[in-house]
Amino acid sequence: MMALLDIRHLTTQIPTPRGTLTVVDDVSFTVDAGECFGLVGESGSGKSMTIKSILGLIPPPGRVTGGAVLHDGQDLTLLSPRAMNAIRGRGIATIVQDASSALNPVLRIGKQIAESMLEHGIVRTRAEARARVIDLMAKVGIPAPETRIDDYPHQFSGGMCQRVVIAAALSCNPELILADEPTTALDVTIQDQILKLLLALQHDLGLGLVLVTHDLGVVAQTCQRVAVMYAGQIVEMVGTADLFRQPRHPYTMGLLNCVPRLDGPADKRLTPIPGAPPDLAHPPSGCRFHPRCPLAADACRSGKPTLTEVSPGHLSRCIRQDALTADLWETAVA
Ligand SMILES: Nc1ncnc2c1ncn2[C@@H]1O[C@H](COP(=O)(O)OP(=O)(O)OP(=O)(O)O)[C@@H](O)[C@H]1O
Ligand SMILES: [Mg+2]
Structure with a gap:
């Protein structure tokens, strides 16, 4: 079966006065229909740049310099801005971190949700659009959609605004949703509700979902597979259960050490990864x-490690597989 999204060797560079930055470096992964794929890593690791590269939204002078983004039989990196615009929204929808900035403050909610439907020809008349918007608002759990459809964004709470954004993302029947930290700006209890809503919709509609997050707890709850990014590269990629059971990269092991565990001993210190x-x-x-790795050897300083299958379906960009131990970081920072 062909993957919904097949990213191959995607590379994105940004020229700056200080030199050219490779912010996405040879990134490859696939997403299937009905699958939730997680993209995790510290701030600045290239998660958002990866999403923007897929969507053709890298701000110039930055640009995708290599690789392919295969979707629906075409390579999106080769499309004209106009053709890409047709794909965005219709085939591939996005949800960004900050719902309030995604919404236009002077436009009524209903109009904003209807906008891309009309643009992409999903509905023909305003009346048809209105009925469908009310439907979508109900689907994402907005109470009294018949009246709220005429409200402005400031009349909605942060959580409700994010529901509006999700309704807009679903409006053109996408096959795939790219969600970049969709709940980070929200209160913890609301985060949980929005995440559950997104997953329920994804499951019911059989959508592919790429979920960008820096929260491994969220990944554990939601994703079937996950890629861990560091400095623009994928350093580990595997099914979520295996990532938590047996991480195969020192960076992932460090990240997991930073995650509080409910079942862990009460006095166990959380050890953030030293360095930046x-x-x-x-x-x-x-x-x-x-430079941050407790296992770094001479070979790690000279040779560039490749992403290698270290066990079936488990990729790691680390040559020190033999030296990985569960207490790696405890010994390292003790
Ligand atoms: N316009 C720009 N010019 C130069 N460098 C940039 C620009 N935008 C982003 N970068 C750099 O690209 C790298 C990747 O950034 P990106 O936004 O993808 O990180 P991220 O993983 O999404 O982080 P966060 O968790 O903070 O959202 C960072 O090192 C960042 O400094
Ligand atoms: Mg980001």
């Missing part, structure tokens, strides 16, 4: 993680 991600204008030689 590299400056992309001057990335370290060899493995990009080696």
Whole structure:
């Protein structure tokens, strides 16, 4: 079966006065229909740039310099801006972190949800659009949609605004949704509601979902497969259960160490990974993680590790597989 989204060796660069930054570096992954795929990593690891590259939304002078984004039999990186605009919204919808900035403050909610439906010819008349908007608003759990459809964004809470954004994303019957930190700006209890809504819709409609998050707890709850990014590269990719059961990259092990565990001993200290991600204008030689890695050896400083299958279906960009131990970070920072 052909994947809904098949990303191959995607590479995106941004020229800056300090040098050219490779913000997405040879990224490959696939997403199937009905699947939720997670993209995790620290701030600045290239998650949003990956999403923007897929959508053709890299702000110039940055641009996709290599690789392919295959969707529906075409390579999206080769499409004209106009053709790409038709794909956005209709085939592939997005949900961004900050719902309030995604909505136009001077336009009524109903109009905003209807906009792309009319643009993409999903509905023909305003009356048809209105009926469908009310339907969508009900579907995403907005009470009294018949009256609220004429309200403005400021009349909605943050959580309700994000529901509006989700309704707009669903309006053109997309096959795939790219959600970049869709709940980060919300209160914790609301986060949970929005995430559950998104997953229920994804499941019911059989959509592919790419979920960008820096929260491994969210990944554990929602994603079937996950890619861990570091400094623009995927460093580990595997089914979610296996990532938590047996991580195969020191960076992932470090991230997992930072996640509080309900079943862990009460006095166990959480140990953040010491150090900071590299400056992309001057990335370290060899493995990009080696300056922060407790296992770094000479070979890690000289040779560039490739993403390799270390066990069936489990990819890791680390050559020190033999040295990985469960207490790696406890020993390292003790
Ligand atoms: N316009 C720009 N010019 C130069 N560098 C940029 C620009 N936009 C982003 N970057 C750099 O690209 C890298 C990847 O950024 P990106 O926004 O994809 O990170 P992220 O993983 O989404 O982080 P966060 O969790 O904070 O959202 C970062 O190092 C960032 O500094
Ligand atoms: Mg981001």
